Amino acid sequence: MTTTRAAAVVLAKELRLEFRARELLTSTIVFALVIVVLFSFAFDPTAGESRRYGPGLLWIAFLFAGSLMLNPSFAREQSNSTLDALRMAPISPFAILLGKMLANLIFLSFAEAILVPVFAVLYNISLTSVVGQLILVLVLGTLGMVITGTVFSAVASHARLRELLLPLLLLPILAPLLIAAVESTASLFSESPSLDRAWLAFLAGFDIVFLTASWLLSDFLLEE
Amino acid sequence: MKSRVPITVAVAALIFFGGYAALFIAPDERTMHEIQRIFYFHLGSWAAMFTALTIAFVANIAWLVTRQPRWDWLGVSSVELGVASCTSGLITGVLWGKPAWGIWWTWDARLTTCFILWLLYISYLILRGLIEEPQRRATLSAIFGIFAFLDAPLVYASNRLWRTQHPSPVLMGGKDAGLDPAMGRVLLVTVSAMTVLMLLILAERYRLEKLRHELDELRLAAEVRAAAPDSAAAKELS
Secondary structure, eight states: OOHHHHHHHHHHHHHHHHHHHHHHHHHHHHHHHHHHHHHHHHHHHHHHHHHHHHHHHHHHHHHHHHHTTTHHHHHTTTTTTTTHHHHSSSSSSSHHHHHHHHHHHHHHHHHHHHHHHHHHHHHHOOOGEEEEEEEHHHHHHHHHHHHHOOOOHHTTTTSSHHHHHHHHHHHTTTTHHHHHHHHHHHHHHHOOOOOOOHHHHHHHHHHHHHHHHHHHHHHTTTOO | OOOOHHHHHHHHHHHHHHHHHHIIIIIOTTTGGGGGGGHHHHHHHHHHHHHHHHHHHHHHHHHHHHHHHHHHOOOHHHHHHHHHHHHHHHHHHHHHHHHHHSSOOOOOHHHHHHHHHHHHHHHHHHHEEEEEEHHHHHHHHHHHHHHHHHHHHHHHHHHHHHOSSSSSTTTTTTTTTTOOOHHHHHHHHHHHHHHHHHHHHHHHHHHHHHHHHHHHHHHHHHHHHHHOOOSHHHHOOO
């Protein structure tokens, strides 16, 4: 089986699992919403202030929500040793990783698709003119989060205190991604929006560097 | 076993000479005067940190490729030394920042990068503490170490693009840059002294890790023998 096809099968399995339980997505969305609401107490949410702090707030909410949501990706394979079964299949380890990355990309993008409009309403920011560009920024930023996050989810799944460990490993690594994502989002939230291409290229570069590293290291990551 | 006394004495002498050179031989700096002399050890800490973390990166890759335990010992030892050097660089930087810039800390590219690196490598050490099984601990922490090292240039580039207030590079930084030759010589002494000191402690730390490993193996052998003295496994170990 080719890597792409195997990854598609793993992706389908992850989606089916989530579609049946629907616990992960609901909790993630509500958690991010809680952060967005709590932030309204941290500063005065007028239109001007929201433009200044909004992009950072939004990405911090995604980062925190993502770092919690990515944990079960490998942790839930532990209880019944299902990862061993997956590994026994005649597919490359990278296919397993890629399938899980794509599933997490879909979950997190779905959560973002619900949160961004709510955020725009609550913080009074008009996004209608920049929807296409905002989606591009969100996808590139989220991709970087799920690439590193899925790898670290596999790393943390073997450790004690893994729920605490994953954010600890993930959030500092994502510092450059946070800066780039916040800056490109801020360029879209400003009075006269124009997408900052340098930051967008930076986001793409981040994704490429870590996707390549994950591909090269996937054999070691998922070995028994 | 070879005596480590001569090399230790030599490194100690180099450190003392570096301190003397930084305080008395190096010329006075025009605007910052005496306080600038911390620079020689500040830069020395960073040189030691980069050396240690580069060794760690190489050791991490070498462990994944060869699976020889010594690379894992080298990996954890050099990360610990890297964190220690980073701490010393951050502290000397903060002490220097207050009189030179008027503030203790600023979120400039190099400070932020080093702070993030410090956090990342402390996470590496925490990660190691939380995985029991030695093989798995070595592999997973090596993967994390490689990711952390790859992240460093990205952290730096992103902060550089974003905001920076450090002086533009003094060394190799264009035609107006450059140090007074006397300062350059003192700098060379302190940077090599700090790096050699780091390498000396690294060698000791590596030896400690090796001894721990040997102790674990002996303990395991003793347990097997105590549990079943006549078993095949016990005979094999003895």
